[in-house]
Amino acid sequence: MKIPFKRLALFFVLSMVAVSCQKETIIDPVAITGGEVSFREAIYTIDGVTGQMTFPDDASWNQFLERMFVLAEEGHSVSFRDGNSSQRNASKEVVTYTTKNKDEAIAWANAMVENGYTVYVQYDKDSGVYTCTAIK
Helix, strand or coil: CCCCHHHHHHHHHHHHHHHHCCCCCCCCCCCCCCCCCCCEEEEEEECCEEEEEEECCHHHHHHHHHHHHHHHHCCCCEEEEECCCCCCCCCCCEEEEEECCHHHHHHHHHHHHHCCCEEEEEEECCCCEEEEEEEC
16 A cells, blocks of 8 residues: 555644644643832822822932932922821921931931821022921
8 A cells, every 4th residue: 555655744734733723731730929019109209290109129229319419419398208108287297307417317317208208309509408398
């Protein structure tokens, strides 16, 4: 019994096509467990224009703080607060901090934001002094 080569080749090609048309096996998704992902939100104002940002980690939050202080050095009016905290207008608690050390000013502003304050930053180019005002 001789099978011509063309028929054998056609049978082989059709077999491959039939196999490739089969449904794929669905793999159940695997749940990845690990540390919680926490996001930090901030509401900020630059020269009267309000915006909101979300930060996935501390590094991006620290970059944001650094940028706010650079804007203050450039003469812009900046303020920022935690986007998750509520802002009450009943009684105002005001705390002011002045320093020539930028890193200390950033650390102080960060601590005040974590405590629910809105922080305003001003920079005096002549004296090199950062004036940070926190209002709650």
